[in-house]
Amino acid sequence: MQSLENTGQQVIINDGDTAASVQQQLETVHSNMKEAFPEIARVAVAIYDHGTDRLKTFIHSTEGAVPFSHYEAALGEVPILASLAAAHQDRRVSDLTVLGPDHVRSQKVIEAGYLSSYTRPFFNRGQLIGFLFFDARKKAYFDNITLHHLSTFSHLISLLVINGLTPAQMLRSSVNVARDLSRYRDQETGAHLDRMSRYARVIANDIAVEKALSDEFVEFVFLFSPLHDIGKIGIEDSILLKPAQLTEAEFAIMKTHVTKGVRMVDAIIGDFGLTDLPHTEMLRNIVRFHHECFDGNGYMEGLIGEAIPLEARIVMVADIFDALTSKRPYKEAWSVERALQFLKDKSGTMLDPRCVNALIENLSEIETIKARFTDDEIEEVGFREAYFSEI
Ligand SMILES: [Fe+2]
Ligand SMILES: [Fe+2]
16 A cells, blocks of 8 residues: 655555556546536446446545435436436436426435536447436536537546456456356356345445445445455365365365465456456455454454455355355255344354344345346356356
């Protein structure tokens, strides 16, 4: 982590990764826009998850009060945006104050001091990626000339979001392929990764405010969490797929999936030329620390409590909950109630209590994800489609 001395306080200027976060890139673009568009006080991006049909706030650059973050909704619940996406159309509102009270976003935006807005869906290869929001402090700011000049910037912001997400999505896909080509698929299905990564996002989102996590952090927890067990690809089948309890010696080998995983991640980042990938430290932390227990009895390093990176604590809860509630070659699927009881029993010893609570408090969302991504469906979809739908 880089830091600089400033009135005795540590000011973080970089979150530890070599690549700038997508948020930092947006802030740079926004500050470059100031001269041409002094009244645009806010630029925000929400992104869309095709798997769950949900839209979620992602990054923003805001002068003054932040109207909202950590906001999530089904696209169908926001009909104006759904229709813009369907028609590939943008939309300007010259006077936000004339919109009715049913416009939740508009009300919050007005309260924060913005009077006109411009919204634009953006796509990659025909697929909806998300929406750009520009808010101005003046009424009727987005006239035709302004929009003409703004189009360069909206294109640039779309690209930086797509470029920020694509390497992480490529990594997810490469892990899916590697898993599908190895016998590891017999143990954990693609649906397991679809579910547990979304459970992890739900947990991260729940604790985001108190832990000061950005929406971008939450999204990258989702993108990277399926890679937690990548090192298992390097574990021999006789141990990985053994239907009985592992011997001590076998378990010692099994544990090395953590260190093997970190080496694989570094190799993939090198081979794919993903040195610009944001949050690579988070990715390494997930792979390296997802078996550390809250009380220090985990492996490989025996870290305790808050010393375990938060992203690894989140992933552990999400992963275990899904492992318990799924059928595996060696066990039947547990009921949600039984799995929750297990999480409660392990809260504070194996698991971070706050992450356990976050999952319990969002049970309806967890159940929706569980119902949406079933193992049968993935089998029907098949390998090729499952692979390409990730890109
Ligand atoms: Fe693992
Ligand atoms: Fe897992």
